[in-house]
Amino acid sequence: MKKNNFKKVIIIWALLMFSIGYAQINIKGTVEIDMNSGLINCDFDLSNIPKIEEYRILLNKGMNIKYFKDDKNQLISYNGHHNGNTNGEAIEYTLRTDTTYIPSKLHVTYRGAFPIYKNDEFSAFDYKGIIAFNGETLRATEQTKWYPVIYDVTNDRLINSYTYDLTISIKGGTTIFINGSAPKKGKTSRFVSKKAQRLLLFAGNYDFVESNGNYILNTKITKETSKKVFSNIEIIKSNLSNKLGIVFTDKIYLVSHKAINKRKKGSSWGFNTYPTFAFTALNFDKMLDDEGQFTNNNVRYFGHEFGHNYFGNNVNSGKLKWFWGESFTEYLSYNIAEDLCGKDFLKETLIKQVKSINEEDTFIALSEVKKRSDIGSKYRYILAPLMLKCFEDRFGRDKMNHIIKSLLELSYDETLTLEHWKQSAIKSGIKKDAFEAFEKEFISNKNFKQNIIKEIVKNYSK
Numbered sequence: 001m002k003k004n005n006f007k008k009v010i011i012i013w014a015l016l017m018f019s020i021g022y023a024q025i026n027i028k029g030t031v032e033i034d035m036n037s038g039l040i041n042c043d044f045d046l047s048n049i050p051k052i053e054e055y056r057i058l059l060n061k062g063m064n065i066k067y068f069k070d071d072k073n074q075l076i077s078y079n080g081h082h083n084g085n086t087n088g089e090a091i092e093y094t095l096r097t098d099t100t101y102i103p104s105k106l107h108v109t110y111r112g113a114f115p116i117y118k119n120d121e122f123s124a125f126d127y128k129g130i131i132a133f134n135g136e137t138l139r140a141t142e143q144t145k146w147y148p149v150i151y152d153v154t155n156d157r158l159i160n161s162y163t164y165d166l167t168i169s170i171k172g173g174t175t176i177f178i179n180g181s182a183p184k185k186g187k188t189s190r191f192v193s194k195k196a197q198r199l200l201l202f203a204g205n206y207d208f209v210e211s212n213g214n215y216i217l218n219t220k221i222t223k224e225t226s227k228k229v230f231s232n233i234e235i236i237k238s239n240l241s242n243k244l245g246i247v248f249t250d251k252i253y254l255v256s257h258k259a260i261n262k263r264k265k266g267s268s269w270g271f272n273t274y275p276t277f278a279f280t281a282l283n284f285d286k287m288l289d290d291e292g293q294f295t296n297n298n299v300r301y302f303g304h305e306f307g308h309n310y311f312g313n314n315v316n317s318g319k320l321k322w323f324w325g326e327s328f329t330e331y332l333s334y335n336i337a338e339d340l341c342g343k344d345f346l347k348e349t350l351i352k353q354v355k356s357i358n359e360e361d362t363f364i365a366l367s368e369v370k371k372r373s374d375i376g377s378k379y380r381y382i383l384a385p386l387m388l389k390c391f392e393d394r395f396g397r398d399k400m401n402h403i404i405k406s407l408l409e410l411s412y413d414e415t416l417t418l419e420h421w422k423q424s425a426i427k428s429g430i431k432k433d434a435f436e437a438f439e440k441e442f443i444s445n446k447n448f449k450q451n452i453i454k455e456i457v458k459n460y461s462k
């Protein structure tokens with residue numbers, strides 16, 4: 001290789017290194033679950049941890065640490081065992097190392113003990129943050145911090161999506177599932193994911209059905225019903241992938257779980273840890289209408305959720321994270337609703353959304369947003385998606401899909417900004433002036449809320 005070429009290679013390599021914005025933490029190790037005693041043993045190596053100065057390692061308060069070790073197998077002392085602070089469901093730990101930064105590699109071993117609620121024994125409450133043994137299954141979501149979650153204090157950011165290589169064994173159970181991998185039967189199974197996932201763990205005595213890589217776990221379901229459910233899933237997936245022109249890669253997991261508190265008959269409680277959706281008292285027949293199709297609200301619900309196949313970890317940075325991550329997915333759900341449920345349902349939905357914005361609700365114009373919390377839940381799930389709808393109404397769905405495609409390409413290397421949106425719009429064929437006129441009315445205008453409402457009402461109230 002000529003010296004000059006060598007230099008070029010080095011420069012390209014350096015550019016590549018800097019453009020990888022989302023190095024993922026990897027977690028490798030073993031998990032042992034005992035369904036009869038409620039014990040969990042974990043032994044993990046975390047690697048590729050980003051360089052964070054002010055950090056906390058969060059671990060569920062029911063977990064007792066045996067030790068932290070460094071990459072040379074030496075013990076690391078730590079703060080948090082005595083007088084530790086709690087943070088949600090977890091205790092906060094920091095390591096007593098030479099530097100203030102969190103090490104890039106870390107070994108931790110711990111054991112947890114949890115109550116089992118079975119027969120007629122109930123907890124006073126249940127929610128996503130509980131490690132729940134009910135005699136049949138164990139449910140532990142990312143929110144429980146059953147595995148070490150890193151908290152970046154300065155940026156107020158939880159890092160809980162990891163690539164993984166986990167060997168999980170179970171005593172007193174038949175089946176193990178970890179988010180993002182197919183469930184497996186057997187006492188011990190290995191699960192590997194090169195895509196970062198939030199580690200929902202669901203293990204115990206249950207069966208599952210599969211179709212085209214999608215799964216339904218822990219429910220008695222007839223072949224016929226499962227076929228219908230899977231076909232609805234495929235319809236939504238292929239609508240998204242055809243319209244955006246990008247393959248839908250995630251497999252979908254529907255889990256029926258049982259709450260550990262006493263619940264009113266017929267009540268249902270669901271949560272999602274994308275691409276897994278969990279429901280109590282899951283009745284698939286109720287999800288379907290007489291023609292075997294998801295009811296309209298379910299189409300829109302899953303339309304939004306499946307949109308996270310595209311707007312997921314890749315847009316998980318920057319002050320506009322909620323706009324890219326939730327408003328775009330919600331906007332996609334409008335399109336799914338229009339395509340699969342019809343224009344009337346879309347109209348009804350948009351008008352309902354507009355009506356849920358109250359006079360006293362105040363929002364900061366998107367261009368003036370300074371921090372993530374400026375985009376609250378009404379902003380990200382209602383107002384901003386309606387703004388994107390106004391954009392589509394002005395420039396057309398084709399152009400919008402082009403823009404989304406271009407934004408997604410960018411999102412894998414950098415933090416998305418409004419400038420990216422503008423550049424992508426111009427690239428899609430929208431005139432600079434036309435974009436700026438829209439910007440002035442809906443993105444940077446003090447009265448952008450009223451302008452959005454007015455525009456939606458004008459277009460959809462009849």
Ligand SMILES: [Zn+2]
Binds near residue numbers: 308329
């Ligand atoms: Zn969402």
